Amino acid sequence: MSDRPGGASRRRASAIRAIAVSPIALWAAFVLVHFWLGMLCLYAPGLPLGDVTIVYRFWMDQAFVAHYWVGIDSGWVYPIGALVPMVAARVFGPALYASTWLSLVMVLDAVAFAALIGWGRRRASPGAAWWWLGFLLLLGPIALGRIDSITVPLAIVGVLMIASRPRAATVILTVAAWIKVWPAAIVVAMLVAVRGRRRILASAAVTSLVIVAVALALGSGWNVFSFVTEQTGRGLQVEAPVATPWLWRALAGMTDSGVYYDNSILTWQVRGDGVDLAAAIMTPLLAAAVIAVVILGVLAIRSRAHASEVLPALALAVVTAFIAFNKVGSPQYMTWLAVPVILGLVTARAGHGIPFRTPAILVAVLAALTQVVYPYLYLRLLSLDVIMLIVISAKDILLFVLLGWAVHALWGSARGPADDPVPDGGGRLPSPWPFATGARRGTVDERVEPAERGR
Numbered sequence: 315m316s317d318r319p320g321g322a323s324r325r326r327a328s329a330i331r332a333i334a335v336s337p338i339a340l341w342a343a344f345v346l347v348h349f350w351l352g353m354l355c356l357y358a359p360g361l362p363l364g365d366v367t368i369v370y371r372f373w374m375d376q377a378f379v380a381h382y383w384v385g386i387d388s389g390w391v392y393p394i395g396a397l398v399p400m401v402a403a404r405v406f407g408p409a410l411y412a413s414t415w416l417s418l419v420m421v422l423d424a425v426a427f428a429a430l431i432g433w434g435r436r437r438a439s440p441g442a443a444w445w446w447l448g449f450l451l452l453l454g455p456i457a458l459g460r461i462d463s464i465t466v467p468l469a470i471v472g473v474l475m476i477a478s479r480p481r482a483a484t485v486i487l488t489v490a491a492w493i494k495v496w497p498a499a500i501v502v503a504m505l506v507a508v509r510g511r512r513r514i515l516a517s518a519a520v521t522s523l524v525i526v527a528v529a530l531a532l533g534s535g536w537n538v539f540s541f542v543t544e545q546t547g548r549g550l551q552v553e554a555p556v557a558t559p560w561l562w563r564a565l566a567g568m569t570d571s572g573v574y575y576d577n578s579i580l581t582w583q584v585r586g587d588g589v590d591l592a593a594a595i596m597t598p599l600l601a602a603a604v605i606a607v608v609i610l611g612v613l614a615i616r617s618r619a620h621a622s623e624v625l626p627a628l629a630l631a632v633v634t635a636f637i638a639f640n641k642v643g644s645p646q647y648m649t650w651l652a653v654p655v656i657l658g659l660v661t662a663r664a665g666h667g668i669p670f671r672t673p674a675i676l677v678a679v680l681a682a683l684t685q686v687v688y689p690y691l692y693l694r695l696l697s698l699d700v701i702m703l704i705v706i707s708a709k710d711i712l713l714f715v716l717l718g719w720a721v722h723a724l725w726g727s728a729r730g731p732a733d734d735p736v737p738d739g740g741g742r743l744p745s746p747w748p749f750a751t752g753a754r755r756g757t758v759d760e761r762v763e764p765a766e767r768g769r
Contacts, residue, residue: 335440340431347447348420354455355416360689362455363412366403369580370461371411374404386532389540391579392461394529395492399464419463426467429474430656442659445674446470449652452678454685460646465490469497469653474660476625480508484517492525495541496650499632502604506611507625545642549576549583549593552695553687554643555710556592558703560584565698573696581642582696596641603635610721614728623668623727626658630673631720638713645688651677651716668723676716683709 333339355363377383384390385397403415430443450457457463468490475483484504490497501518505511529538550557552573563571563586571586611628615621633654637647655677658670686705687695695702 334444337431340427340440340443343444343447344424344427347450348423348458351450351455351458352416352420355459356412358455358689360692362689363415363459365461366415366459367412370400370403370415371408374400374411375408377401378404383532385537385540386529386534387537389537389544391541391544393492393495393541394534394538395489395525396461396464396494399461399493416458419458419467422464422467426470429471430660439656439660439663441663442656445659445678446652446656449655449678449681452681452685453648454681454689456646456684456688457649460644460649462494462496462646462649465494465497466649466652468493469500470656472497473500473629473653473657476504476508476657480504480510481513481517484514485521488518488521489525492522496633496636496647497653499604499636499650500629500653502608503611503625503629503632506608506628507615507621509621546597548579548581548641549585550589550596551642551644552582552584553645553706554641555638555713556596556641557584557643558707558710560586560589561695561698561703561706565700565703573698581644593641596639600635600639603639604632607631607635607721607724610724610728614724617728619727622661624724626654626661626670627668627720627723627727629657630654631717631724634713634717634720638717645684648677648681648684651680668727673716673719676712676719680709680712680716683712 361368373384382388383397385392385394390396399415399418402418403411406414427443427446430439430446432439468486472483472486472490475486484501487497487501487504491501501514504514508514526538550560552561560571561573561584564573564584568586571584573582574585575581576583607628611624611631614624614628630651633650637643637650640647655670655674658668659674662668662670683705687702687709691699691702695706
């Protein structure tokens with residue numbers, strides 16, 4: 315007897331869905347993706363693991379041989395917590411520094427991946443897990459080969475704990491921010507949208523005080539805060555969106571514009587008329603952009619919008635602003651975008667948040683364009699190849715499109731409350747968030763009760 319029309323197709327679709335949610339398939343894909351990226355890090359052209367094998371290892375050799383520690387005995391571009399993974403990568407000696415680093419990143423990614431596909435009573439999010447693997451593939455070796463690779467899995471675990479353990483989530487995100495600053499953007503979004511702001515702020519403050527106290531005990535002095543001042547004096551890095559006009563000017567033959575290597579910061583930067591002024595105003599412009607986005611998030615919460623709608627969009631907006639208005643713009647910054655997108659995908663999957671398909675697609679395209687630029691064809695960008703300038707310009711435009719989407723989503727939330735009334739019980743969630751355990755409900759406000767607004 316022949317199948318009913320569409321019966322075979324439905325069976326195939328069912329089989330594909332079964333494979334997609336299978337832990338075996340997910341973990342097999344995880345291992346294959348990390349094996350492929352590890353091979354690229356070690357053997358691909360363009361020295362994609364250069365920061366790890368040259369810069370990080372040099373700092374650690376200097377520390378263990380000459381007993382001179384960056385961040386303690388001198389100022390440093392990174393927060394003091396970045397020393398921890400760099401030291402950990404040297405545990406098997408300098409000769410194995412690269413492989414130890416890649417193993418460390420893979421272990422941390424595995425923890426975050428396990429959180430995504432579900433452990434204990436947590437709900438699984440296989441769609442977000444598959445998206446993250448695709449994102450890593452599209453981004454390429456830079457996804458594993460920088461200090462940012464340590465902070466991303468920590469931040470993923472942090473955002474998946476926001477609803478069930480907000481203080482623990484704050485601690486994890488704060489620790490990550492003391493490795494690379496960007497996870498502070500997620501903490502800022504939490505302070506706007508998540509209930510118990512005082513406890514969150516206290517958790518972040520206490521965690522920071524402990525880290526600073528340890529650094530001071532090791533003799534860092536004011537160097538513990540040097541990552542702030544080290545960044546403010548930088549010029550415009552080649553990959554920063556604000557630097558692109560000077561790349562086009564140099565291509566057009568403007569003799570005042572060009573590319574040069576800054577030996578003190580170890581990056582390629584642009585020169586030309588107006589560069590110094592642009593570099594000087596970018597930091598306050600970045601601060602103004604973040605403040606504007608945060609104000610929009612506050613307005614959304616005050617209008618009694620769902621926290622599950624506000625938090626992912628606000629986190630995405632703040633993180634994207636950190637990149638779009640940054641005068642550094644290193645390619646590894648794209649890794650940051652995975653965290654708010656995963657938060658949005660996980661929330662939307664359970665029907666509590668806004669659809670996050672558009673930003674997921676935009677970020678995936680941004681990742682692919684980033685791999686085109688770095689590391690394989692980076693020298694062509696530095697030599698002002700017109701194709702590479704088109705690629706990096708397209709990346710810049712898409713970055714602002716992504717920021718526009720996040721701002722629009724926040725604006726839509728801020729326009730007014732939903733039609734249904736505020737539920738009883740102090741505006742608590744009627745059911746656990748997609749990543750909250752059943753034991754602890756309502757940690758995040760689905761609505762903000764009047765007494766909470768304006769705090």
